[in-house]
Amino acid sequence: MFSVYCPRHGSDVLLTSRRIVGIDRTDDHLTVRWECWCGQRGSHATGRTRRSTPLV
Ligand SMILES: [Zn+2]
Structure with a gap:
């Protein structure tokens, strides 16, 4: 998941990989x-070289 x-919404939301429409x-x-x-x-x-925001 990622935010x-x-x-x-006017705020951060948490999305799952199913919400991804393209990369x-x-x-x-x-x-x-x-x-x-x-x-x-x-x-x-998102940067590939950093692991701070992994996509699950
Ligand atoms: Zn929304």
Whole structure:
């Protein structure tokens, strides 16, 4: 699971991997495109070299 900021909720929300709609990969970053429980979509960039935000 991972947390993102959802502007429709106006707060951080915890999403599961099922909420991931796509992953864009660049040289040293992953951009996770997600859809919140409320239907709001957004993206969340995470670095591959750090383990602080693992995707489960
Ligand atoms: Zn939301």
